[in-house]
Amino acid sequence: MSSKACDISIQGGGPVGLACASWILQKFPEAKLTLLDRNPIKDEDLVNADSRGIALSHGSKLLLDTIDAWPADCADIHRVHVSQAGRFGRALMTREELNQEALGHIIRYRDIHITLRQTLRNIQAKSPNFVWEHIDSNTEHVSMNARCVVHAEGGLFKKQDWVESGRDYGQSALVGLVEVENAIPHQAWERFTAEGPLAVLPSHYGDNILNLVWCGSPESSKERLRLSDQDFLHSLQLEFGSRIGRFLRIRDRRLYELGLNYRKQITKDNEVWIGNAAQTLHPVAGQGLNLGLRDAFLLSEKLAGLFSGSASEQTSVEIQNTLESYAQSRKADRTTTIGLTDFMARVFTSNLAPIVMARGLALTALQWLPPVKTALARQMMFGRR
Ligand SMILES: Cc1cc2nc3c(=O)[nH]c(=O)nc-3n(C[C@H](O)[C@H](O)[C@H](O)COP(=O)(O)OP(=O)(O)OC[C@H]3O[C@@H](n4cnc5c(N)ncnc54)[C@H](O)[C@@H]3O)c2cc1C
Numbered sequence: 001m002s003s004k005a006c007d008i009s010i011q012g013g014g015p016v017g018l019a020c021a022s023w024i025l026q027k028f029p030e031a032k033l034t035l036l037d038r039n040p041i042k043d044e045d046l047v048n049a050d051s052r053g054i055a056l057s058h059g060s061k062l063l064l065d066t067i068d069a070w071p072a073d074c075a076d077i078h079r080v081h082v083s084q085a086g087r088f089g090r091a092l093m094t095r096e097e098l099n100q101e102a103l104g105h106i107i108r109y110r111d112i113h114i115t116l117r118q119t120l121r122n123i124q125a126k127s128p129n130f131v132w133e134h135i136d137s138n139t140e141h142v143s144m145n146a147r148c149v150v151h152a153e154g155g156l157f158k159k160q161d162w163v164e165s166g167r168d169y170g171q172s173a174l175v176g177l178v179e180v181e182n183a184i185p186h187q188a189w190e191r192f193t194a195e196g197p198l199a200v201l202p203s204h205y206g207d208n209i210l211n212l213v214w215c216g217s218p219e220s221s222k223e224r225l226r227l228s229d230q231d232f233l234h235s236l237q238l239e240f241g242s243r244i245g246r247f248l249r250i251r252d253r254r255l256y257e258l259g260l261n262y263r264k265q266i267t268k269d270n271e272v273w274i275g276n277a278a279q280t281l282h283p284v285a286g287q288g289l290n291l292g293l294r295d296a297f298l299l300s301e302k303l304a305g306l307f308s309g310s311a312s313e314q315t316s317v318e319i320q321n322t323l324e325s326y327a328q329s330r331k332a333d334r335t336t337t338i339g340l341t342d343f344m345a346r347v348f349t350s351n352l353a354p355i356v357m358a359r360g361l362a363l364t365a366l367q368w369l370p371p372v373k374t375a376l377a378r379q380m381m382f383g384r385r
Helices: 015-027 058-065 109-124 218-226 229-240 288-307 316-347 353-368 370-382
Strands: 005-011 033-037 053-056 075-077 079-084 090-094 104-108 131-134 145-151 165-180 187-193 196-202 209-216 247-262 271-273
Touching (some): 015 109, 075 196, 145 316, 196 229, 209 218, 218 247
Parallel strands (some): 005 145, 145 271
Antiparallel strands (some): 075 104, 165 209
16 A cells, blocks of 8 residues: 555644544554654654643543553642732642542653654554654645545644634743752642743652743743743742742743634544644643543544444545534534633733632632532543533
């Protein structure tokens, strides 16, 4: 079989594309599937790549466990402390209240990426019709003769070559690894500052080395990137106060622009868009990859079902109907997750007095109304079913 002629072509070898390929082949090893991947062939060449800490939900862990793709380097969250800098309102969420082993897990992007590549390599050995094609990152377009095209090209806000619906929050995220004196193990901190959310999350490097995600205006974020380590730690301590402990060291600082970009239609004829290629979210609620993995899992069920069927050749109408049914089944989860994240990004970046007051009340209500807290946490952990 020519590598360019296949039933399914997945374009994009990021976490979502890799997971989708793995799930399709796990369910239907004979699938005539081609993955177009712009990343280097060797994992060693990715080791210095994207090191941001990603919060994966327990729901995502259950999905990745099905293909044995859970990274070893992972830190569990047992408690989340939410507060507002200099204002009233705070909430504490614990794993005991929700009766869960963990509220979430923090893993570096590159560890998720590399683990999924290793998983797919293992599955590849049992998949006679699977082609993993590495293409040069300068190659603009590869012409494919695929009966169904899955777009998983992902991308970051403002770096994508398509813009449809969404919002520019005028924010950047500065991420890095920060060392804290005597940090409380397994505790995540989310603090809403005048400029946006500031999160300090556990890491697998040890109890005192934490992942930092500090959202602010693009100008002040750039300034923070340029600060000396000493000045940076000083301004971080001013924003956070003393509750978390003393910040001692910072390393690996990087900037990302933040915004919302999403497609209203995620299918067209024989094409379908998943993961960040379908929606790019603000990280305030840590939902982007979680949602993308749910996209990939559901699509894999639909496509494996279709192509493993008894018909020798599926018609283009059958393919379109399958993609349409996929889009319908993703509607509720996508709408809720995109809407909730957009709402949180706007509310938690506003400085208008009534909103600040409402935010304090909401955090207080969250603390005292356990059913609301549980419902919100469940949505974050498992998405809408
Ligand atoms: C600061 C920050 C913090 C975040 N925190 C969280 C979090 O806590 N929790 C969470 O769930 N999400 C989080 N996210 C979102 C998460 O990173 C994304 O949702 C996730 O990476 C999307 O995966 P993807 O595979 O769809 O896209 P990507 O990760 O962008 O991967 C796409 C891949 O496709 C390749 N590609 C591009 N074009 C082509 C092409 N034409 N042909 C072939 N290959 C191509 C690219 O090289 C890339 O490897 C965060 C994002 C940011 C910026």
